[in-house]
Amino acid sequence: MREIILNENDAGKRLDRFLAAYLPHLPPSLTAKLIRKKHFKINGARVSDPAARLSAGDVLTMYLGEALLEPRAEAEAYRFHGGALDGIVYEDENLLIIDKKPGLVVHEDESKSPDTLIARVLAYLHAKGEWDPADEHSFTPALCNRIDRNTGGLVIAAKNAAALRDMNAIIKNREVKKFYLCLVETAPRPASGRIESYLLKDAAANRVAVSRTPVRGAKYAATVYRTLGRAANGLTLLECGLETGRTHQIRAQLASIGSPLAGDTKYGRGGGIRGGQALYSYKLDFSPLTDGGSLSYLKNRVFTAPEVTLAGLPVRLPRAE
Known part of the structure; x- marks a missing residue:
């Protein structure tokens, strides 16, 4: 059994999507079966609805064996100590806008190089004390747009789940x-x-x-x-x-x-x-x-x-x- 208290970055998520992020090693079919068989409680109440919405402060209890509750694979990118995050054009409590130079990939590609833009963002935020994977259940800072390796330019990174959700909506609705x-x-x-x-x-x-x-x-x-x-x-x-x-x-x-x-x-x-x-x-x-x-x-x-x-x-x- 494991009990966790959800935070703001977990708020608003469906139970099944939260579990997909929290327990990524479990097949979706198994997660769905565990929900259906009521292996989870929210604030003491058994839940079988995969679409149940989570709120900050909710207590989620997982009645699972240790084999299913194996430690999550942390986002190892924040441990990267290669290139510094250069080219910050704008930063506030929600966002970073970075001027990426040509030659740097935004995410890991077939080359498997650890030096990516998202790795630099995570290392930067971890060093500043703004993000620690040990404090998060389902959220990792993420890029909101992407550009090719050989294209330079502005890339937006969201520091929290609300900013990621809202920026994705802005981009989808063509409001930028x-x-x-x-x-x-x-x-x-x-x-x-x-x-x-x-x-x-x-x-x-x-x-x-x-x-x-x-x-x-x-x-x-x-x-x-x-x-x-x-x-x-x-x-x-x-x-x-x-x-x-x-x-x-x-x-x-x-x-x-x-x-x-x-x-x-x-x-x-x-x-x-x-x-x-x-x-x-x-x-x-x-x-x-x-x-x-x-x-x-x-x-x-x-x-x-x-x-x-x-x-x-x-x-x-x-x-x-």
Whole structure:
């Protein structure tokens, strides 16, 4: 048997989803069976509803054997002592906004390198005393958005469950505008415009196919762009705004109009520059925010990367229109 007192980061969660995080080594089918057979009490009352909602201060009693209550695998990432968390653009009690440099993965990938952005975030918060896995039952600070290894730019991290929930809703409801700077091999025609198409993901090849018309399984995508000028290396500098957030959206859509990103080996020729595609997520604009819950104070806030380098060249940030 084990008894725990739930905290604010556990509040609002369904019992089954809490247990999936607290006892991740148990198969979901077994967890469902244990709930159904009333192996759990909330505040002294037996519960069999997997959708039962938890509140801060609830006492959860688990009538399970030691074999099922084996110690949870802690998030070992906070023990990482490699790269420091550089590039903090904004921080408060709920959030971090980090300017990730190209070359750093946000989460562990097939390389299994321990040096990831989330590992640096966890190590930073643990060192500050703002997060300790020993004090948490079901929550670990998490990234709210992600960008490719070779793309630099702004990434949001949530320090608590309420902030994670509210930021995910903001992003889902498109109440934050995301802007990118990029260098393309060929200047687009027209110089400014809007690209609408449908993207069909090929998970095995890790790429998307672009269709002008709807096809089964494809998702609608829209990107607005404007030409800012010519770079010193002869490439064209664009600003792109995402109206949707699809995998490889900017890369695939620009390539589809004959203006692939410089350095993009997947959708373009990939030559001329080093370090992957010349793409940078440089601005987050929260002016569309309507509610935001615990993050309502972000309304009308704009966060910009302090400096942007593309293809080894510093880029002058555009003025707001």
